[in-house]
Amino acid sequence: EIVLTQSPGTLSLSPGERASLSCRASQSVSSSSLVWYQQKPGQAPRLLIYGTSSRATGIPDRFSGSGSGTDFSLSISRLEPEDFAVYYCQQYVNSGYTFGQGTKLEIK
Amino acid sequence: QVQLVQSGAEVKQPGASVKVSCKASGYTFTNYYIHWVRQAPGQGPEWMGIFYPSGGAMSYAQRFQGRVTMTRDTSTSTAYMELSSLKSEDSAVYYCAREPPDSLYFDYWGQGSLVTVSS
Numbered sequence: 008e009i010v011l012t013q014s015p016g017t018l019s020l021s022p023g024e025r026a027s028l029s030c031r032a033s034q035s036v037s038s039s040s041l042v043w044y045q046q047k048p049g050q051a052p053r054l055l056i057y058g059t060s061s062r063a064t065g066i067p068d069r070f071s072g073s074g075s076g077t078d079f080s081l082s083i084s085r086l087e088p089e090d091f092a093v094y095y096c097q098q099y100v101n102s103g104y105t106f107g108q109g110t111k112l113e114i115k
Numbered sequence: 116q117v118q119l120v121q122s123g124a125e126v127k128q129p130g131a132s133v134k135v136s137c138k139a140s141g142y143t144f145t146n147y148y149i150h151w152v153r154q155a156p157g158q159g160p161e162w163m164g165i166f167y168p169s170g171g172a173m174s175y176a177q178r179f180q181g182r183v184t185m186t187r188d189t190s191t192s193t194a195y196m197e198l199s200s201l202k203s204e205d206s207a208v209y210y211c212a213r214e215p216p217d218s219l220y221f222d223y224w225g226q227g228s229l230v231t232v233s234s
Contacts, residue, residue: 042220058219103177107159
């Protein structure tokens with residue numbers, strides 16, 4: 008099973024700043040299968056990015072994804088108050104999906 | 116609009132079974148895959164398996180093999196997930212989620228169903 012390790016565990020930033028979140032896989036992952044979700048308290052995860060870098064419908068262009076192989080990242084260019092949440096990466100390989108443990112983006 | 120509406124919270128004793136439903140609307144039920152994902156408090160999501168509503172096939176994560184059963188009722192566009200031999204570690208929020216065929220991502224999620232296993 009591929010393990011996804013997200014860092015940092017918690018990121019404290021102010022609105023307007025840029026956020027960079029990391030997702031590292033224990034072995035190489037297909038770029039087509041790397042996905043990012045946002046989750047707010049008491050809500051289901053929300054699809055942000057799929058196929059490493061494609062934004063889901065309705066996702067603002069301040070969100071961007073990149074990476075390949077074992078190292079992937081999610082960037083938020085100018086943080087808005089509604090962006091403070093937990094972010095998870097997800098991948099698919101060999102008929103199974105795994106998620107990272109999450110990065111909590113909190114207001115500084 | 117696309118909606119996945121799940122059944123309500125359940126409290127079960129250890130060793131019992133729980134069956135969670137997921138009613139789909141706003142799209143053709145048989146044209147999309149349904150996944151089940153659970154999330155324990157403070158943890159990341161955990162994938163349980165995939166169900167193909169059109170033909171009724173399924174594939175379960177290895178750690179749930181033998182304990183989980185996924186089914187559907189196409190007449191009501193409802194998917195079901197039953198988990199048996201419950202343990203306290205199964206206490207979690209259980210989600211259904213939709214996948215566009217072969218896309219490898221989940222574009223719509225149910226609101227979640229809290230399952231608490233306690234004696």
